[in-house]
Amino acid sequence: MYKIIKKEKLNDTVDLLEIKAPFVARKCEPGQFIMLRVDEDGERIPLTIADYDRDQGTVTIIYQIVGYSTTLLSQKKEGDCVQDFAGPMGSPAELTKKEHKVIGVAGGVGAAPLYPQLKKLAAQGTKVDVIIGGKSAAYVLLADAFAQFCDQVFIATDDGSLGTKGFVTNVLADQIAKETYDECIAIGPLIMMKNVVKITKPAGLPTMVSLNPIMVDGTGMCGGCRVTIDGETKFACVDGPDFDGFKVNFDECMKRQGFYREEEHQCRIGRG
Amino acid sequence: MAKKNMQVTKVPMPEQAPEIRNKNFDEVALGYTQEMAIVEAGRCLNCKNSPCVKGCPVNVPIPAFISKLAQGEFEDAYQTIVLENALPAICGRVCPQENQCEGKCVRGIKGEPVAIGRLERFAADYHMKHHKGASDPVQKNGKKVAVVGSGPSGLTCAGELVKKGYDVSVFEALHKAGGVLSYGIPEFRLPKDLVAAEIKNIEDQGVSIDTNIIVGRSITVDELTEEGYDAVFIGSGAGLPGFLHIPGENLLGVYSANEFLTRVNLMKGFQFPKTPTPVKIGENVAVVGAGNVAMDSARTAKRLGAKNVYIVYRRSIEEAPARAEELHHAEEEGIIFKFLNNPSEIIGDDKGDVAGLKIVKQQLGEPDASGRRRPVPIKGSDYELAVQTVIIAIGQKPNPLIRRTTPGLSCESWGGIIVDEDTMETSKKNIYAGGDTVTGAATVILAMGAGKKAAAAIDQKLSLS
Ligand SMILES: Cc1cc2nc3c(=O)[nH]c(=O)nc-3n(C[C@H](O)[C@H](O)[C@H](O)COP(=O)(O)OP(=O)(O)OC[C@H]3O[C@@H](n4cnc5c(N)ncnc54)[C@H](O)[C@@H]3O)c2cc1C
Numbered sequence A: 001m002y003k004i005i006k007k008e009k010l011n012d013t014v015d016l017l018e019i020k021a022p023f024v025a026r027k028c029e030p031g032q033f034i035m036l037r038v039d040e041d042g043e044r045i046p047l048t049i050a051d052y053d054r055d056q057g058t059v060t061i062i063y064q065i066v067g068y069s070t071t072l073l074s075q076k077k078e079g080d081c082v083q084d085f086a087g088p089m090g091s092p093a094e095l096t097k098k099e100h101k102v103i104g105v106a107g108g109v110g111a112a113p114l115y116p117q118l119k120k121l122a123a124q125g126t127k128v129d130v131i132i133g134g135k136s137a138a139y140v141l142l143a144d145a146f147a148q149f150c151d152q153v154f155i156a157t158d159d160g161s162l163g164t165k166g167f168v169t170n171v172l173a174d175q176i177a178k179e180t181y182d183e184c185i186a187i188g189p190l191i192m193m194k195n196v197v198k199i200t201k202p203a204g205l206p207t208m209v210s211l212n213p214i215m216v217d218g219t220g221m222c223g224g225c226r227v228t229i230d231g232e233t234k235f236a237c238v239d240g241p242d243f244d245g246f247k248v249n250f251d252e253c254m255k256r257q258g259f260y261r262e263e264e265h266q267c268r269i270g271r272g
Numbered sequence B: 001m002a003k004k005n006m007q008v009t010k011v012p013m014p015e016q017a018p019e020i021r022n023k024n025f026d027e028v029a030l031g032y033t034q035e036m037a038i039v040e041a042g043r044c045l046n047c048k049n050s051p052c053v054k055g056c057p058v059n060v061p062i063p064a065f066i067s068k069l070a071q072g073e074f075e076d077a078y079q080t081i082v083l084e085n086a087l088p089a090i091c092g093r094v095c096p097q098e099n100q101c102e103g104k105c106v107r108g109i110k111g112e113p114v115a116i117g118r119l120e121r122f123a124a125d126y127h128m129k130h131h132k133g134a135s136d137p138v139q140k141n142g143k144k145v146a147v148v149g150s151g152p153s154g155l156t157c158a159g160e161l162v163k164k165g166y167d168v169s170v171f172e173a174l175h176k177a178g179g180v181l182s183y184g185i186p187e188f189r190l191p192k193d194l195v196a197a198e199i200k201n202i203e204d205q206g207v208s209i210d211t212n213i214i215v216g217r218s219i220t221v222d223e224l225t226e227e228g229y230d231a232v233f234i235g236s237g238a239g240l241p242g243f244l245h246i247p248g249e250n251l252l253g254v255y256s257a258n259e260f261l262t263r264v265n266l267m268k269g270f271q272f273p274k275t276p277t278p279v280k281i282g283e284n285v286a287v288v289g290a291g292n293v294a295m296d297s298a299r300t301a302k303r304l305g306a307k308n309v310y311i312v313y314r315r316s317i318e319e320a321p322a323r324a325e326e327l328h329h330a331e332e333e334g335i336i337f338k339f340l341n342n343p344s345e346i347i348g349d350d351k352g353d354v355a356g357l358k359i360v361k362q363q364l365g366e367p368d369a370s371g372r373r374r375p376v377p378i379k380g381s382d383y384e385l386a387v388q389t390v391i392i393a394i395g396q397k398p399n400p401l402i403r404r405t406t407p408g409l410s411c412e413s414w415g416g417i418i419v420d421e422d423t424m425e426t427s428k429k430n431i432y433a434g435g436d437t438v439t440g441a442a443t444v445i446l447a448m449g450a451g452k453k454a455a456a457a458i459d460q461k462l463s464l465s
């Protein structure tokens, strides 16, 4: 059992949990994820690591309440435990010092996995900018945290309640026209990452994206997480979750992600 | 001495009727009663040279335990088996006896061999039901061994070493111990309560099992050594699923057998929506392959409500690697065999869901490198089988994680860890390996044999230092 040390509500659908998991905290790196089960018989759900404290042995996760298991997780309080918390899983993101600048693009809870990546780059002396997108002001996550080490923090909301009205991609297009970047790291909904690549690819700006297909074990044992990269099948849980955005078959990813949509609904009904 | 039973056939195993059991997940074979066990045990001739023992990868003293059964000394029979085999309730159910002990049995020359597997299972089940006593504590020797993976090889190695006084810690990547016994082999063939009881038995002897630890990620093999483990045994299995590499494999409704069986067994998907992990199955299902994994997948699909379940295999039934009993049970349960049928493409509909499997019929040609006759395509024999689900069960290879994170560990090009066959030691000092991660997907009993051999070698080496 793994204890919840801290819980914070970031907005009405997003929570942050800090969980005691020394085996994960001692080794995890930006880009990696964990597998969590809320209770006995629970589903194994992958969640990307948002932050970690090696001394305290804690790991921070940020999740959106989207289905049965995340709803159940959101009912846990500080001091409660989750049944299982395994990791770190996946390959660490390759983050080396860059000559010019890196631009991060976050959509919704994508801000959580992006945060440690940009933080590490900044700590190595790379200049970083970030664009954070959300439905409205309340859904823009971690803006203050990013501001600690980012040169510029841009915000885009669908309703214009904060920052630019419109998509992160609009801001991105403007920004790469203005400044020289070595790399873009985009993490968010598949459609957002696909659209980011539509801008960065013609511009020749190397782009890493983070994929979150349906997973079962997260250790390379089931192949349920397979994605097509440059025409080749890869297991996102082992070979990823970060991939070269130019090579990802996003349309296939989107189809595969929707495979259990009906069951997710049935499960919520069936289990209250 | 009681008179020998010269019946040429085994005492039949009581079983659930096929048309009933193919709709539930309860165990198919119900087990012998005491009377049946005594009668069957009476068929053993107690041969002096015991060919059966030579057929057993862990040398269970077969005639000895069977003669105890014949005399009604059931607990003694169990104690005789566990001298050599720590998991008899499991082996009695899943070993390919026809190629091992029973294949060598003298009674098999004129009639059926003695039902050694069923008798082993009987003795183990009897013990589980009637004896709850804890084992005697062992004097600790102050040495520590780490075991990676809690499948049959790791559990056996751990069990052997703890009996000799070692502190043994098992690290398991999943949330549940047991390896394939827990996530792969279905409930109806190997009840999970029984696997849990065998594991608890090993824990009660003092083995600690830490789940949710992925060696290579949470901690590396070298770090285990640095943390003071005197030896490490790698029993990480062959969990990497193989795919066919034909068009359409990433369509919706294509599973690896591992994914399908893990969803159903480990995650209890057969109880969805009572349990939250779903498993989707079409009305018509094709399972590609003809090993135990394929039979388990097909029989599971049937139980989940599929109407037509096909086994699609490019060779003939003679080459099918599944245990004879599994093929027989599958057929009884209404699985449709399509031998000499090789899939060439998975067809999808406009939504990306599986709609069919394109197949080319085969005939047998000259023997290939494996010694089996090579399937050769019959020109113009292509046809399409209408299915909504395709399950690929064509074999597994070792997971690359440990090999990628352990510098200096020599491996075969296909991924198997290379070991000294006498000691199971790898190219790295005091790092041992065994089971499927060395041999590629094999059997429970071979994995156990390897774990046992490694434990003996570890003990021999560490007791000198
Ligand atoms: C569906 C199915 C049916 C089968 N039926 C039969 C049968 O009827 N009879 C028979 O004899 N054999 C059968 N087999 C084969 C048999 O189960 C295997 O040969 C046997 O389990 C191998 O044992 P093992 O200990 O080597 O590995 P496994 O049982 O595979 O166990 C390996 C364990 O190591 C863990 N692990 C892997 N990597 C790591 C890591 N990096 N860190 C920590 N832990 C790790 C895995 O999660 C797993 O729990 C079947 C296999 C399958 C899949």
Ligand code: FES
Binding pocket: A214, A215, A216, A217, A218, A219, A220, A221, A222, A223, A224, A225, A226, A235, A236, A237, A238
């Ligand atoms: S989640 Fe099972 S292989 Fe990736």
